[in-house]
Amino acid sequence: MQTYLIHWQFPDQERHMQGAEAFADFVEGGCEGDEFEGFKVVNRVVNPEGGNGWAIVESSNHQNIWKWSNIWVDNFGVEIEVTPVLTDQEFLSVHKEIAASN
DSSP: OEEEEEEEEOSSHHHHHHHHHHHHHHHHTTOTTSEETTEEEEEEEEETTTTEEEEEEEESSHHHHHHHHHHHHHHHOOEEEEEEEOOHHHHHHHHHHHHHHO
């Protein structure tokens, strides 16, 4: 599975307040949807004052990220930025491979 860093931002204060209520319900309900075949949220942090947040997810493909984030995009206009990243061990493995080839 590939690791991704996802940043999200509500477009305005009104949608942020609506989304905050929905997110509170989501968390109280056990974050259903944060894990399914080929996808898992590893960690999430929120910045309520800024109306944004970040998640570290593992996904077998980019399509799963769209499935996971779609409800927030459709209902609250949340903007999503997805960045593929390496874990420490993945970085070290590639770094050693590159160094060995030089």
